[in-house]
Structures are given as C-alpha cells and as structure tokens.
Amino acid sequence: MKIIYMDNNATTRVAPEVFAALEPFLTDDYFNPSSLYEPAHGPADAITAARKTVARLLGNARPAEILFTSCATESNNTAVFGTIAANPDRRHIITTGVEHPAIFSVGEDLQRRGIDVDFIPVDGDGRIDRVEFVRALRADTLMVSVMHANNETGVIFPVEELSRITKETDESIIFHTDATQTVGKLPIDLRGSFKHVDLLSFSGHKLHAPKGIGALFIRRGTRCRPFLLGGHQEDGRRAGTENVAFIVGLARALELAMERHDEDEPRILAMRDRLEKELTARIPYLEVNGRNAPRLSNTLNVACHFIEGEGILYQLSAEGICASSGSACTSGSLEPSHVLRAMHIPFSAIHGSVRFSLSRYNTEAEVDRVIEVFPGIVDSLRRLSPYWDAKKNEPRPEAMEMLTRAEMP
Numbered sequence: 001m002k003i004i005y006m007d008n009n010a011t012t013r014v015a016p017e018v019f020a021a022l023e024p025f026l027t028d029d030y031f032n033p034s035s036l037y038e039p040a041h042g043p044a045d046a047i048t049a050a051r052k053t054v055a056r057l058l059g060n061a062r063p064a065e066i067l068f069t070s071c072a073t074e075s076n077n078t079a080v081f082g083t084i085a086a087n088p089d090r091r092h093i094i095t096t097g098v099e100h101p102a103i104f105s106v107g108e109d110l111q112r113r114g115i116d117v118d119f120i121p122v123d124g125d126g127r128i129d130r131v132e133f134v135r136a137l138r139a140d141t142l143m144v145s146v147m148h149a150n151n152e153t154g155v156i157f158p159v160e161e162l163s164r165i166t167k168e169t170d171e172s173i174i175f176h177t178d179a180t181q182t183v184g185k186l187p188i189d190l191r192g193s194f195k196h197v198d199l200l201s202f203s204g205h206k207l208h209a210p211k212g213i214g215a216l217f218i219r220r221g222t223r224c225r226p227f228l229l230g231g232h233q234e235d236g237r238r239a240g241t242e243n244v245a246f247i248v249g250l251a252r253a254l255e256l257a258m259e260r261h262d263e264d265e266p267r268i269l270a271m272r273d274r275l276e277k278e279l280t281a282r283i284p285y286l287e288v289n290g291r292n293a294p295r296l297s298n299t300l301n302v303a304c305h306f307i308e309g310e311g312i313l314y315q316l317s318a319e320g321i322c323a324s325s326g327s328a329c330t331s332g333s334l335e336p337s338h339v340l341r342a343m344h345i346p347f348s349a350i351h352g353s354v355r356f357s358l359s360r361y362n363t364e365a366e367v368d369r370v371i372e373v374f375p376g377i378v379d380s381l382r383r384l385s386p387y388w389d390a391k392k393n394e395p396r397p398e399a400m401e402m403l404t405r406a407e408m409p
C-alpha cells in the first residue's frame, strides 16, 4: 500500500538534494573537522560555509551567532538553562501555556527549582492573550520564551510584536522564540522584523534535513552559558565533535526551502484549504482548531466531536494515511494535549482532534484520497460512540450540551 504521509510537523523526509549534499561527509570526507591534517580542512570549511548560509538566510545574522546543536530540544534547553545560569540575579520567566514540551516541561521544571514562571493563556483559537502578556512583564523578569508557531494547531504568534513590547518595557529582558515549525516556512529576519529576538531555536528534521541536527541563534552580546562542556567546538559554546554531514544538510535544506518557497507555499496552502473545506462540508460536528487565528499554511487540526482521535488514527493508518492526534499524549496516557486544553476545546471534541500537516511532497491525489476516506471513518466510529444515536445518525440529546463545555460533565 502506498503511504500518504501527512505528519510533516512531526518530521519530514530528507530531500534528495539534501542527501546528495551531506553524503560525501559520511563517506569520503569523514575526517574530524578539529584535526590538523589536510583532509580535515574540507569538513571544517564545510561547517564554516554552512554557518554562513544559515546566518544569511535568517536575515543576515552574523555566522558567529549560529550555534549548531543536535535538535530543537537541545536548542531550547540551552537557551533557557544557559540564560538562567548566566544571569542568576533575576528569577522570573514568561512563556505560554501552549509551548512544545521542549519548553513547557522546562518551565515546569524551573518552577520546581523555585524560579517564578508565568504561562500566558491563549483564547479559544489559540491566540496569545496580549493583555496578560504585557501584565506579566515585571522588573525582575529575566526572559521571555514564546514559540513562533504551534506544532499542533499551526497557530502563529506575533513574535515581532511581542519581542518589541518586551524590549520597550525593559531592554535587558532576553527574548527567546522556538521557531522549529516556522524556519523555512515563514520569513525570519533577524536584522529586521526579528531584531528584538535574542535567541531562536530550530531543528533540521522539520524542513527536510535529517533528524539529529538543530541550531540556536544567539545574538551577539546575549549572555548564555554553554550547556554541554568538553572540547572547544562551536567556539567553546557547545562541546562535542560536530555532526558535519548533518550541518551541511541543514544548510542545504534551508537554502532549498527558501529557493522553493514561492512555488511550494501556495501549492501547500491550496491543498490544505481544500482538505479543510471538504472535510468541514462533508462531516457534521467537525471544527477546525485555531480556525480564526493566523495559521501555518501546511497545518490542519480538526476536532471531531464524540469520537477518539486514536480510533481515527488507527483507521487512517489501515488506509496507509499517516496523521497525528492532538490528544495523543507523548507519555502514552489518554490525557488530552495541554495545547487543546489551554484552548478550552469542548470536552466532546478534545479527544477527537486529528492533525494533518503537509509538505512539498504531498499531491492533490493524496488530498483526494483523504477526503474520500476520512468522512467514512468518522461516521463508523460515531456509530459506536455512546454519545451518538446510531439509528437517527445524530448526537444523543444529552451529548449536545457537551458541545460547548470545556470540562467533563
């Protein structure tokens, strides 16, 4: 069976162009870039070139401001723990209630260690509460960490504006953004609209580079202690022999994303919009999470009332379709995701959310297939649901009141 892969916010396939660029550094040019002999100069030069490319494509950052890491989780942890370690005098951090666990659980850990952490709430469409954000900024605020776009819903936060407000309030507050879902998709100009951002994290495997490579932008002058100690790699800011091949791959993937953006983005958006329109039209009691907010053009998160996302995913999987569930908790429990809970998605839908996330490799025919299969899956699961009257093929009267309730009755 041919796989239809629509889970690109989880990971992406490595682009052939990226693989071609990185392969020589796994085979012929495998030398340690820190070694002194001549053959090691190739890998060392390749890292220098990759750093320049990444810096340039993020709005002419300085190459020295780009730190290569192993993933966005490492970049996020380095940004937060490194900032705290370098600035022990301030003890307050602001983040949001919908961050990826690579920030959210760091925030919870910091609370346990006695740091004051504010998780700013969002509205029903996943938009940040600006009033609460401004109110949270304090004289002892060390750092703000706000994601650029949400991995589950695709909702985009106004990072340009929030970073400007932060700096206007207090120039010394350090602003971090987790841009893992946006680098290569949305414009990021670290000398222009993102000039108030001090730290920015992202990861290769979300933009057709391999898993196991990430980067952290650290603006010159930002105090951030290294997270990994050891050798002198990355100018002493991140020890560990460099992953030369994947660094090269990351730079090539970013280059490719920029080169292809004007062609890929409208095509992906058109496919996503068609999927959204058709599913909404064909399936009753289906809502789009984050519908009224600015969203990434590749992401569609739908809430199907009265059924479980896991059931939908299994049936999609049986058809060869890979998507993911907004309620699938990474810990394996059946708790709905903290993102959908923060959005107060009605109880009848919070377990029934499914995320489709597209990439340049998806086709119209794949979208057709999902449109063909998905309504039948929802219908068959609803017929088994205790909230659904299978004879009348409609929700039971007592289930209707749950449509607007955020909590379990």
Ligand SMILES: Cc1ncc(COP(=O)(O)O)c(C=O)c1O
Residues within 6 Å of the ligand: 009, 010, 070, 071, 072, 073, 074, 100, 102, 147, 149, 150, 151, 178, 179, 180, 181, 202, 203, 204, 205, 214
């Ligand atoms: C917004 C966001 N931040 C961080 C991460 C973690 O990325 P990595 O797998 O590279 O550690 C992800 C991955 O899903 C993400 O979507």
